[in-house]
Amino acid sequence: MSLATPAAAYPVDCAILLCLAGGWPASAECAHACAVFIARITPWPVEPPLQIWNCPMRADFSRRTPVERLFDISFSPPSPPPLSLPALPFPAPIAVADQADIDISDPAYDFVRSIHVFQIEYARRRGKDGDCMTSSNIREGKYGEQGDFSWAHSSPARVPPASAFGPGTNCSTYAFRSVFVDWKDYEGTYGFEEVRY
Template identity: 50%
Template sequence: MLCSIRTYTLLAVLALLGLFIGAANRVQAQTYQIDCAILLCLSGGWPASVPCARARTEFIRRITPWPVEPPLQIWRCPMGASYRSIAPPNDPSRFYDILFSGQNRPRPQSTPATEHITTEVTILKLDDPDTRLLTKGLAFQLVQDRADIDISGPEFNFVRSIRVYDVRYARQHESGRDGDCNRSATISLGTYGTQGDFSWARSDPTALPDAHTGLERWGSNCPSIYHRSVFVDWRDYEGRYGFEQINY
């Protein structure tokens, strides 16, 4: 049963990516496309495909210094697009209902988040490039710096699982005068909140995941260490672990 759900999820991811990425040349709001692709590919464990390869490249580029950005900017993907007209059956804003329908339970209607800001975007129907789907006054309802629908449920834990460790520097050395071990480090941890909002907090070398390399001898005797890196890890929709590290 688990295998069939996994297969369904990956197929849904690939099919939906085709819907979004295939329409990219006909859509002016290009920034939406890559973050929707990152969201879908991350949830499916980065399936092997050209769209997912591009999405992962952008995901990693954003944490390549400098500056270090949120690797997933979920507020750029209009999941809860609101229209004042009846949406067509192939409306891309419904992709979450499709993606997570393998849970064998009805999914509640997406609840718009509060504190909306309105941005006018012109986008074209996927099946009719000559017809405007959104016109002036029929705008996406977007939320600044967080998802525009309620993603507090456990099915979106893969978003909140993303952690970004910005190791600005970590230095350990022995003082030549008195033999003391001098250690200093500046590390920030970036995490996602309940609604996909991203924030930074102070961290330290002991909090780095086991998969991180370069500070294994930190605190052991006093070998000379100087290390700088950005490390990101995550778990996909099914809980499988993944990570990337960039040293500089």
């Protein structure tokens, strides 16, 4: 039997969305959201750090800012608010298939599309015949207009300079494996995290 008071339940992806937008402010909820965000990029498998499709944003057509709406959704009891029809072009509900359940194409949600994930596996050595042998497997994950996440093959040149990845130009022995994620918050402040393995 536990004597601890249970924490109020909240969808962690809503908290990630809100805390990321706000630049990861200091709070217990944001510390937990950040830990989940980073744990998702920790191998294996590497997952999208923000799974916006798990955040029931619903349609809320009041004149509050997106961050205020996210705050209400993230930290309020999980009872669905009534749906009202918009008088102005506010985010509308859309079919959910691994993307947001409202239209987030507005530039106010650019902080979602700013998230980039790089899974880096790189090795280089000089062969017995003197040739430089390089093995590079770099994947880049990014978010689409509605928060959908996709992977594509990438190159060493695309890895952001904030990463510790730095093979240099000579053919010295070099091996590097990591998952790197970077983002910009709602105000455009840059942030990143890298997990070596």
